[in-house]
Amino acid sequence: MATQFERRPDDDSILLPAATIAGTRYGASILEAGNAIHDASTGDVIGWQEHADAAQVDAAVRAAHAALDAWRSRTPASRGKVLRKIAELLEAERAQLSAMQQRVSGKPPLEADTDVSDAIATFAYYADLCANAALFGADALTVPDDTVIAERHYEAVGVTALIVPWNFPMVTTAWKIAPALAAGCTAVLKPSEFTSPVEHMLAAIMTAAGVPEGVVNLVNGGGEVGALLAAHPLTDKISFTGSTAVGRKVMQVAAQDMKRVTLELGGKSALIVRADADIEQAIALAMGGAFTNAGQMCSATSRILVHDDVYRKFMAAFEVAVRALVVAPPWTENVSMGPLVSRAQCARVKALLDQGVAHGATVAFSGTLESACAEGFFMAPVVIAEPDAANVLWTDEVFGPLACVKSFRTDDEAIALANDTRYGLVATVVTRDDEAARRYRQALRAGLVWINTPQLIFPQVCWGGLGLSGIGRELGVAGLRSYQELRHAVVARA
DSSP: OOOOOEEOTTTOOEEEOSEEETTEEEOSOTTTSEEEEEOTTTOOEEEEEEOOOHHHHHHHHHHHHHHHHHHHHSOHHHHHHHHHHHHHHHHHTHHHHHHHHHHHHOOOHHHHHHHHHHHHHHHHHHHHHHTOGGGTSOEEEOOSOTTEEEEEEEEEOOEEEEEOOSSSTTHHHHHHHHHHHHHTOEEEEEOOTTSHHHHHHHHHHHHHTTOOTTTEEEEOOSHHHHHHHHHOTTOOEEEEESOHHHHHHHHHHHHHHTOEEEEEOOOOOEEEEOTTSOHHHHHHHHHHHHHGGGGOOTTOOOEEEEEGGGHHHHHHHHHHHHHHOOBOOTTSTTOOBOOOSOHHHHHHHHHHHHHHHHTTOEEEEEOOBOGGGTTSSOOOOEEEESOOTTOHHHHSOOOSSEEEEEEESSHHHHHHHHHOSSOOSEEEEEOSOHHHHHHHHHHSOOSEEEESSOOOOOTTSOBOOSGGGEESOBSHHHHHHTTEEEEEEEEEOO
């Protein structure tokens, strides 16, 4: 089933409605209120998106509220069959979804295809959980009173507001929608205004898979639409992925009605290369951790800590790898890194680089751009050597292709440097010493630590961080529980 977009008659560009509510599309003139959608590799306008107004956001939430009782009353196994069908249709639409990821975000083919695989795996995983009746049934509890029976059970939290970012469209959406539907919740999705076409494709797939009308609704727009959705009195839970600054605002709004929240926010993560590390492996992990998705990852390990004994060897090899990195549009042969998502994001990252250099940071080396990058939102990868601990490039989330490298002499120093941040999302350690690896796993203040592996993310393993990196966990059984309320009952024995 190929997704059919509406088109403008004059230039055949994509038209995306302001909202899709209970299966019906809403919107007036696309030029009255909305935004252009660009091809990040060329800067060309490929579509137009309307923004929902307050009435449409209200209608979307009310549609989700009206559909709630019927959806959560279905058996988990029944909901799981729908999730399984979504996974199957995603696989059938893999080529089209990957192509749209490449066109809008400029992702290299391998990254775009990996995004599709991640979404498929997430829906399949929660379909499997729905088949596990023990996760949804009541548990008997032992209490010191034989005259009563005590039980605990989990119930769908209700109507969920799902607000997703532009760096991994469809992926972060699957991380939210799949467990929400598995739990019996209904949803209103607010995609990023920069990358919404693939989210509309996913929404069409969910409808084709049998998600009933009103169970998943979609509203388009920017921060103003997200704010309306988060503040709606019939919204029971907000799941937001984005910047820490906006996450604070979401939390403040949620506090008014004590809405449940999951906040997956920023990061400023470390990759630690010990003296005994395999340098070739360390370079591969540094390249992937800093420059995948052009560095537009909350999990970017852009603070690279290298033991003094291997620092020169690492930097020499890192320079070779960075200079060899092919930065180009997705159709380029051997492309390794694509553009940033927008002209504004590209300008923001370059401004941060200029600010950091103005305050003493030294560019050790940088990569190059292919000639085909002239019109898109591209930036060459940059590596900073030994920045001051207070430099903005070391302390702040850049969200672009920039890495900082510092040397250390002892494990204590490396751990202290890695933990010297208000974020706490992930960390990577490269070492051949099992005992040292165990120590780092325990001492690093991060929600997820990788040891000698790339940034593997499985649906079975929870995702989330500490400090300014957010609240709550996505994926895994904990991801399901985040869309459920824990309840208890104490009943007199007959």
